[in-house]
Amino acid sequence: MIRSLAVVGTGLIGTSVALAAARRGVTVHLLDASASALRTAELLGAGTALPPEEPVDLAVLAVPPSKVADVLSEQQARGLARSYTDVASVKAGPERDVLARAPRPAHFVGGHPLAGRERSGPLAARPDLFQDRVWVLTPSRLTSKPAFDRALDLIDLCGGVPTVMQSAAHDETVALTSHAPHLMASLVAARLGGRSPVSALLVGQGFRDATRIARGEARLWTDIIETNAAEVAGVLTALQTDLTELLTAVEDLSVRDPRNRARSRRNLTGLLERGIAALESLPAPLAADTVHVDVTITARPGELARLLDTAAGYGAGADTVAAPVTPHGGDGPVVIRFELAAAEAETLAEKLAAAGWDVVHQDDVRDETGPALVGAPG
Numbered sequence: 001m002i003r004s005l006a007v008v009g010t011g012l013i014g015t016s017v018a019l020a021a022a023r024r025g026v027t028v029h030l031l032d033a034s035a036s037a038l039r040t041a042e043l044l045g046a047g048t049a050l051p052p053e054e055p056v057d058l059a060v061l062a063v064p065p066s067k068v069a070d071v072l073s074e075q076q077a078r079g080l081a082r083s084y085t086d087v088a089s090v091k092a093g094p095e096r097d098v099l100a101r102a103p104r105p106a107h108f109v110g111g112h113p114l115a116g117r118e119r120s121g122p123l124a125a126r127p128d129l130f131q132d133r134v135w136v137l138t139p140s141r142l143t144s145k146p147a148f149d150r151a152l153d154l155i156d157l158c159g160g161v162p163t164v165m166q167s168a169a170h171d172e173t174v175a176l177t178s179h180a181p182h183l184m185a186s187l188v189a190a191r192l193g194g195r196s197p198v199s200a201l202l203v204g205q206g207f208r209d210a211t212r213i214a215r216g217e218a219r220l221w222t223d224i225i226e227t228n229a230a231e232v233a234g235v236l237t238a239l240q241t242d243l244t245e246l247l248t249a250v251e252d253l254s255v256r257d258p259r260n261r262a263r264s265r266r267n268l269t270g271l272l273e274r275g276i277a278a279l280e281s282l283p284a285p286l287a288a289d290t291v292h293v294d295v296t297i298t299a300r301p302g303e304l305a306r307l308l309d310t311a312a313g314y315g316a317g318a319d320t321v322a323a324p325v326t327p328h329g330g331d332g333p334v335v336i337r338f339e340l341a342a343a344e345a346e347t348l349a350e351k352l353a354a355a356g357w358d359v360v361h362q363d364d365v366r367d368e369t370g371p372a373l374v375g376a377p378g
């Protein structure tokens with residue numbers, strides 16, 4: 001059980017970890033080179049800026065990937081904690097550096113919570129940021145069981161879902177699922193620069209959805225990409241091949257050449273269908289950070305319109321209906337499923353229930369069983 005915690009780095013992730021732990025009664029000590037960020041996190045109630053009088057149970061290194069080994073070595077030399085973990089989104093390079101340079105590498109286990117926001121800094125932190133989100137641990141060949149167990153305790157405190165991976169496999173995966181998408185979002189967003197002000201009036205939800213993550217802090221993301229450069233380059237190379245094929249198809253369609261038109265249309269449709277199929281194959285919790293709200297209504301004319309009008313007042317339009325109505329036979333009741341971000345779903349469920357609708361919130365029926373941990377230190 002963790003009774004005391006140190007968080008080194010009070011940005012979005014570090015402060016969110018601190019807030020979650022503090023709300024569970026853990027004594028949290030905050031460290032940051034930025035006096036402003038440190039003071040802000042302290043004022044938020046994330047912990048105290050006073051140094052601990054004795055080693056804490058666990059120190060969380062919320063620093064860029066390239067800084068993990070240096071900060072770990074520094075904090076181990078001063079005896080900050082009994083065990084250490086980090087939250088960087090690249091694992092293999094930092095692990096190699098830790099094994100080569102850290103005074104006590106057995107007291108460290110790599111970690112990466114798959115949670116974040118487009119905003120950065122302590123003011124963007126939330127104590128529920130990691131609730132039901134995958135949190136990867138990448139123990140090295142030297143990681144001790146006490147260090148691993150304390151990291152598991154931290155994940156439990158924060159409401160995360162622990163998963164164990166090898167560091168290289170982790171980096172290969174996030175290059176595709178996180179790092180390359182961030183670069184693609186930035187490229188698309190940058191295309192808007194320099195255009196006339198009128199262009200901004202035509203920016204729809206599709207553009208905003210596709211580019212939301214491009215708001216991430218540029219220097220941090222430069223560090224992330226550099227630390228995982230080889231894996232990201234591999235993904236970009238594959239995307240370059242796909243983009244070349246796509247460009248050829250679109251150019252053929254633009255000149256309306258009847259000789260190539262049918263083939264190019266097939267290629268374009270095939271690409272779009274492959275994307276849809278890949279997304280539909282994802283497990284529901286990973287496909288989007290959403291929660292379901294099911295509302296049972298009677299099959300009377302106008303009843304669905306009345307529900308949608310009510311839901312729209314709480315930010316849930318018709319576009320948030322994630323599944324078609326589900327009949328329960330004949331003219332009996334039907335179920336309408338809304339799919340929203342967790343906070344919005346909770347508000348919608350409360351408001352609709354208060355208005356008299358028959359509501360089932362996904363959180364009310366959550367499966368409490370967790371995944372098995374494979375590869376944990378013995």
